[in-house]
Amino acid sequence: MKKKKINLTNIAIIPLIVVIISIFLTMFSTYLTGSKMIKNNTKEFGLNIAKEVAVAIENNETSLRKIDRAFEDKIVMAGKAVLLNGNKINNTLLKEYAYKLGVFELNLFNNEGKIVYSNIDEYVGLIAPENHPIRRFMKSSYSEWVEEDIRKDVSSDRYLRYGYVKNKDGSIIQVGILANEIYEQRRIFNPQILLNHYINDDNILYILLYDKNLSVVSYVGNFQQEKINDKPYLDEVLNGKTVVNEMIDKEGEINIVKILMPVFSEGKITGILSMGLSLKSLVISLYKYFAISLLMALLTSLIILFIVNKKILKPIDVLSEDLSQIDLEGNLEYRVEIFENDDFADLKRVINEMLDKINGYVNNIKEHKEELLASNEELAATVEQLSAAEEELRAQYEEIQSYNERLQELQQKYEIAIEGSNSAVWEIDLEKGTINLSESFLQMMGISLYGENDLSKVFDTVLEEEDKQRLIDSYYRYIHGYSDGIYSQIKMKDSKGRTRWFLISARCIKDIKARKLYGILTEITRLKEQEEAITFLAYNDHLTGLPNRRMLEKTFKEVVKDGHGAVVLMDLDNFKNINDTKGHVFGDALLKSVSEFFSQMKEENINFFRFGGDEFIILIKDEKDTEKIEGKVKNIIDNLAEKIKDVLKGG
Structure with missing residues (x-):
């Protein structure tokens, strides 16, 4: 009788190869999916950062416009305040008003363009040339006008911003504010400072800001500016479209996501924001993840091979050798040997039991032929049930593995999505x-x-x-x-x-x-x-922190509408002498001390405002009794006098 051994290729080796190939294919698919998701998340991150920067630039431009309007209001109000003095205007008065109103120049021109009075003695008698802006203003129908740009004053060799207010007799007050004062207020809203704040992110290579004429306004970053080729996209972005594409820097071996986005101001496109994000660190991390996954897959495959060889292939090979020794024709007494810790002990017992039955069947075959045939059929059914049970278990195992892999993939996608937003x-x-x-x-x-x-x-x-x-x-x-x-x-x-x-x-x-x-x-x-910083700058004095004239106008309208009260204008005696003798730094410190005193004296119906220079406004609300009002004002003045004495002694 020819002995046959169990075919291990179909039972274990082929399924094992299929499992290992599936592991590597799943790993490679995960790598491709992760690479695509990283790029998409990087683009989404870049778009969000670019939108945030564009909104911040728009807010900065809004703040700069508010600052410019505030200086324009200051110039016009200074001119109108001087003209209220009528015929009393002279050089001394203009010097006093220039100091109190915080302006550098106050010049009174007659209707022929000659400076009659000025806070700067050398300017008296000068005549404006024909190309001077005041000549255009004299010919215009405007009663007030502020020059749009800062220009250089030939006489003082300084840069100032000028404005003009026309009197009824044709004379004109010219008001000039130093450009340095304007630049100091505008400095905190410089776009370069804003861009420096965002460039700290390691993934952002550069941020570049163009104006509407496609000239570079600001640039921050470590990437060489000459490598940034934005020209093919600038016209498209100026039409309101956001452009996102990829660029490769071959020299630096960097994959770059480039984003170009329009910058708006008051609903109009005023510039273009260009941003570059590096994918280098993310790609390196992905390569590391792939390498680690590859090693783990190899290690897992080796472990599986070891376990399959030890627990399945060798025991099956031994079982195959034992089964090949069974000779139903020549040796019905042979039984499969069962060893200690035998993986197929139960199966061998079943086989030995079957051999016992076969032996009994063979001994009784002549007398019980029909019973023997029935037993053979029962044996065949048992074998089929074992095979069916094995196939069912394998199918359930593969289904469980599939569900587990899908759950792990969904969990990774969810975590990446949450962390990326x-x-x-x-x-x-x-x-x-x-x-x-x-x-x-x-x-x-x-x-x-x-x-x-x-x-x-x-x-x-x-x-x-x-x-x-x-x-x-x-x-x-x-x-x-x-x-x-x-x-x-x-x-x-x-x-x-x-x-x-x-x-x-x-x-x-x-x-x-x-x-x-x-x-x-x-x-x-x-x-x-x-928003809070912009609101505070709009309604509070930058030196003292007290509410400014704009807040006074708003509050005064509410007082006039809703009740009774009083408005008290007060200034500090000899404040000019204090500035001249102790210096403007001490004068500013004195104004701050007065403001701190007012803040301590503030009540629900008493508010304090800085009107300009050393002038302050006390607004008392919801009070009809004149004596009570005078008493409150006297109490404030007396306490303020003591406060100023203490400051002067300390100085």
Whole structure:
């Protein structure tokens, strides 16, 4: 009888090869998918940063326009204030007003273009040449005009910005403010400072800002500027389109994502922002991940080969050798030997039991032929059941492996998406009254509210009453159909006590079993800080911090509309002498001390404003009694006098 051994190729080797190939194919597919996702996330990140920079530049330009309008108002108001003196205008008066109003030049021209009076003695008697801007103003119908550009004054060799106010008799007051004073106010909004703030990100190679004439305004970065070829895209961007493409720097071996975006101001395109982001560090990380994955795949394959060889191939080979010794014709007494820790011990017992049965069948075959045939059929059915069970187990194992790989892939995609966006996710169960906050938000705020938490408790922890009510109002507007979602700006206190602003957006998912809110939290703290800084500059004096003339006009209108009160104008005696003897630095310090005193004296119905120079306004609201008003003013003046004495003694 010819002995046959079990074919191990079909049982174990081919499936093993298929598994190993599947591992490598899955790893390579993951590498390609990860590479594509990294590029897409880098482009999305770059677009978000570019949008943020463009908005910041627009805000800077808005602030610069406000500063320019403030100086224009100052020039016109200074001219009008001088003209209120009528025939009393002389050189001494102009010097006094120039000092009090904080301007460098005050010149009174007659209707022939000659300087009659000036705060600068050498200018008296000078005649404006025919090409001087004042000549155009004299011929115009305007009563006031401020030159748009800063220009050089030939007489003083200084740069100033000039404005003019026309008197009824045809005379003209010329007001000049030093360019250095204007530049100092505009300096903090220089686009170069803004771009330097963003270039600190390691992935940003360069940021380049063009004006509307396609000239370079600002550039920051370590990338060589001559390598940046933006010309093919500039006309397209000027038409309002954002361009995103890839560039390769062969010399530096850097893959670059280039983004060009229009910069708007008051709804018009005023320039172009060009930004380059390096993919080098991300590509290196991806290569490292691929190499590590490859090593792990090789190691896993070796481990599988070792286990399969030890636990399957060798035992099957031994079993095959044992089974080949079975001779149903010549030796019915042979039984398969069972060793200690034998992996196929149960199977061998079954085989030996089958051999025992066969032996009994053979001994009784002549007497029990039909029984023997039935037993053979039963044996065949048992073998088929074992084979079917083995196939079913293998199919279930492969299905479980497939589900596990899909779950791991989905989890990686979710984590990459969350980390790549500047947002956090939250979920509210309206029936249970619970909220579930994402881990990124908890880490951002430094709080430990993991898993489901009571909604009221979480709101009391992170929200103030005003913001809580604002969020509730937004929710009720949404559920009553007045909006298509919940949109609200709220502030929160993190674990360090810092106030942080967030934009909340959410929608409700309703079905038979549950009603839930799903939303996103996006931090907008930096935008809020910029808004507050601009508002403070618009309504407060830059030296003393007191409310300025614009705030006085706004407050005075409310007082006149809503009640009674008084307006008191006061100045500091001999302040010019103090400046002349002790210097302007001491004078500024004295003004700051007076302002600190006013801040301490401020009450609910008493407000203090800096009017200009050493002049201040006291605004008393909701008071009809003249004696009480005079008493309050006297108390303020007496205490202020003591304060000034203390400062002068200390100086």
